[in-house]
Amino acid sequence: MPDGSDGVTVRSIRGIGEIAAADWDACAGPDNPFCAHAFLSAMEDSGSAATASGWSPRHLLIERPDGGVLACAPLYVKGHSYGEYVFDWAWADAWHKAGGRYYPKLQCAVPFTPVTGPRLLVHPAWRQRGLDAALAEAMTSLVDQAGLSSAHVTFSTQAEAEALAARGWLLRMGEQYHWTNQGYGGFDDFLGALSSRKRKSIRKERERASSLDVRIHTLTGDDLRPAHWEAFYRFYLDTIEKKWSNAYLTRDFFFRLGETMADRVVLIMAEKDGRWVAGALNLLGNDTLYGRNWGADGDFRYLHFEMCYYRAIDFAIANGLKKVEAGAQGEHKLSRGYMPIPTWSAHWIADPSFRRAVANFLGEERRRVSESIQELSEGGPYRHSDPCGE
Incomplete structure (x- = not known):
């Protein structure tokens, strides 16, 4: 000893x-x-x-x-x-x-x-x-x-x-x-650090996401409701099915997360015609936003990039966080400002x-x-x- x-x-x-x-x-x-x-x-x-x-x-x-x-x-x-x-x-x-x-x-x-x-x-x-x-x-x-x-x-x-x-x-x-905050004052400051081609590509993706006629909500703490978790668990299962994977996480896990860690949950949800249609789950650390799970009801092109990557960056900048960790794998994250x-x-x-x-x-x-x-x-x-x- x-x-x-x-x-x-x-x-x-x-x-x-x-x-x-x-x-x-x-x-x-x-x-x-x-x-x-x-x-x-x-x-x-x-x-x-x-x-x-x-x-x-x-x-x-x-x-x-x-x-x-x-x-x-x-x-x-x-x-x-x-x-x-x-x-x-x-x-x-x-x-x-x-x-x-x-x-x-x-x-x-x-x-x-x-x-x-x-x-x-x-x-x-x-x-x-x-x-x-x-x-x-x-x-x-x-x-x-x-x-x-x-x-x-x-x-x-x-x-x-x-x-x-x-x-x-x-x-x-x-x-x-991972994405690193270099003291950006807003998303446009981040875009200004990118090459012209990447900057234009991200702007175009965000414009296309905004044209989908969905409302995106960033929910945390007391904003979270059982209906959000019910919908998100549905999205999670849909993602699992599309990937031919295993549903490791149970419905009860998400509800317990909301009950015991609501202040550390950042749930980004998309609403269309009064119905939740997509969601991205993040957890909040002292200086980092951690992206975890994503799913959607239906095919909403560009919404994944908007909710998982760009809204996470928006949140990090607004809250003075140092990093966004976007989870495992994915070279497609590189062109969106996330570095290896x-x-x-x-x-x-x-x-x-x-x-x-x-x-x-x-x-x-x-x-x-x-x-x-x-x-x-x-x-x-x-x-x-x-x-x-x-």
Whole structure:
């Protein structure tokens, strides 16, 4: 155990409800809404992330003898790789062909949420005591004790991932697209930073969206009503059906989100002839707007760009936010002012030979991702230097 923390204990719990919200949030901090007790509770209590859906909670706690929580980590035992967005299906297949068993595994993550944030959550008063290392050690011990194949800390901060890599974990780099506020006074200021061609293209898209005869509302806090969530869940299912994907999130999840985190929800909804026809769900951090889900009833061309990207930028500028994170994947975001940035994860592979194979793969993958980010940034939509500021 780290120096200066004699008498503390490490234990795992089988659900976020086993720890008081105030204790968890004191470690998680206020910056990232997805790390909040309320968000994880909405995931678990709604059945979206629960044992029945293949996410068995094993959250880690480091506690004083009097029960005070010094550190924690969102942790799940998983029998599949769905809902993670850091893809390891090929690893699982290769290990299976070699006679190994990849599942179950440990996943330190926020379920169904490809958003960077802290994963090793340490109370501010104890951040210099090495408790993040103690959480990592507890994960590897659990892998050994339970006979699991591996542990994965995904969409962590870069500092966390690099600290884990220094302890022998394998470092993985991914890629997302984020918009950065360069102190713009309004949307036109942002457009002025773009090349002429991109500026004209965005204006044309916004004009076409405004010609669709829909009214767009930005809703948060007390503006949110059950009817909004009923409609949005319908949009969510429609998107899932179009993508031939799985509906990970239940109807109850969205309603719980509205009940417990309304002030951190920014729901952009489109209305036509008195009926809700499209919606984009965002969550609000201290300095960042996080885009999450989108859906629509019908084919409203250009409305997706308007509601998911441009209205998010409008909101960020109006509220003095530093960034908009638009979620996983999508080079089409580049032409709309969202620049490529690296994302990070760290992986502990128990078997030495399997570990070497994964390490070789990740070394080559990091090189390719780094080259892609550099190439896309150099060919970005801005007139001058890359304004990513990451």
